[in-house]
């Protein structure tokens with residue numbers, strides 16, 4: 001492999017990365033990229049490894065010896081500190097991060113996103129190790145614009161809705177809206193990491209992903225996850241399409257999101273890993289401001305793309321409206337609009353997303369169809385116990 005150069009033309013030394021949550025959606029793509037394109041070694045920590053199994057066996061793979069899986073629950077495992085010490089860089093992805101859990105399992109959500117991350121920050125700080133911590137775009141909460149009267153012309157002014165790392169406020173709902181337990185825990189761990197940087201000299205980078213989507217995201221209920229489980233919207237809508245059910249639009253599907261292709265976003269993370277002088281001390285939005293849709297528009301686009309990739313006809317009524325109380329239960333609330341400002345990541349790392357929403361949905365739904373269509377047909381053909 002030819003020597004890799006950083007953005008300032010210096011050769012990049014191979015490093016050891018302790019990746020916590022490596023078995024999840026983002027972790028699996030990051031491991032894949034690091035194995036295929038870099039000489040770095042990965043200590044992959046997670047409680048599951050199904051999504052990275054392909055990278056771990058057999059021993060004949062070109063990257064054998066550069067990735068090691070450690071089945072560890074960071075809540076209670078004394079091996080964690082040793083693994084952080086062995087690495088040059090720790091990346092923490094571990095979290096409960098599906099909205100259906102925020103209002104129904106708020107304690108687990110807060111422990112996972114704040115308490116369980118504390119030792120990771122402490123070990124990095126005490127051992128002078130660099131940390132890349134995964135936060136979320138949800139720390140912005142609701143936009144300022146959402147509090148303006150519906151007909152206010154200011155709602156159209158980007159100053160009232162574009163989310164900037166260094167100036168936008170974090171606006172959450174009341175405490176009984178337990179949806180915000182996740183965002184609030186993520187905000188507090190960001191503040192703690194920032195304070196460790198300021199007071200103890202911790203070298204950190206904080207990543208705020210804006211709806212990264214692609215293959216291997218979450219699970220399909222009843223196939224590779226619990227039948228009653230509620231994953232994030234990409235997997236919910238994929239599941240509905242695969243089962244030929246109408247897509248459920250929560251509260252009319254009026255919320256807006258910007259979606260970025262996982263493979264574009266992983267490029268940004270690799271730039272952070274390999275350019276510490278440009279990434280340390282920064283908080284980065286990572287998203288695609290050009291891919292904004294309402295959830296209703298997302299449902300329509302996914303339906304069209306799925307019809308194309310599966311060859312199956314569209315349903316007569318492709319979507320139905322459901323209330324958030326019915327779908328998520330008590331205490332749900334929502335972010336109205338999420339457009340990332342890209343100034344900081346552009347200036348520091350020269351990164352820009354490339355893939356349009358249509359193209360990323362086409363490759364993702366092709367994957368979903370190839371991976372799940374047969375299994376779903378079989379499971380639906382099974383007689384149910386009466």
Ligand SMILES: NC(=O)c1ccc[n+]([C@@H]2O[C@H](COP(=O)([O-])OP(=O)(O)OC[C@H]3O[C@@H](n4cnc5c(N)ncnc54)[C@H](O)[C@@H]3O)[C@@H](O)[C@H]2O)c1
Pocket residue numbers: 020021022023024025026027045046047048072073074075092093094095096097112116134135136137138208209210211212213218
């Ligand atoms: N995917 C996105 O668009 C997105 C958006 C915003 C924020 N994030 C953040 O990025 C990170 C990764 O997200 P993802 O989409 O890959 O989620 P994911 O659920 O697929 O991955 C998280 C992984 O962490 C592991 N994990 C959780 N608790 C653990 C523990 N105690 N010990 C060991 N492993 C544990 C899980 O088993 C899982 O494999 C999270 O911190 C999430 O909050 C992701």
Ligand SMILES: O=c1ccn([C@@H]2O[C@H](COP(=O)(O)OP(=O)(O)O[C@H]3OC[C@](O)(CO)[C@H]3O)[C@@H](O)[C@H]2O)c(=O)[nH]1
Pocket residue numbers: 097098099136137138182209210211231232233234236237248249250251253255257295334335
């Ligand atoms: O069947 C469904 C499922 C969801 N919705 C609505 O879609 C919007 C997006 O939902 P989702 O992708 O599940 O989650 P969020 O974008 O709200 O939150 C995530 O953002 C980043 C992250 O931090 C980690 O991934 C997470 O918190 C939303 O409006 C749902 O109500 C639907 O209509 N139908």
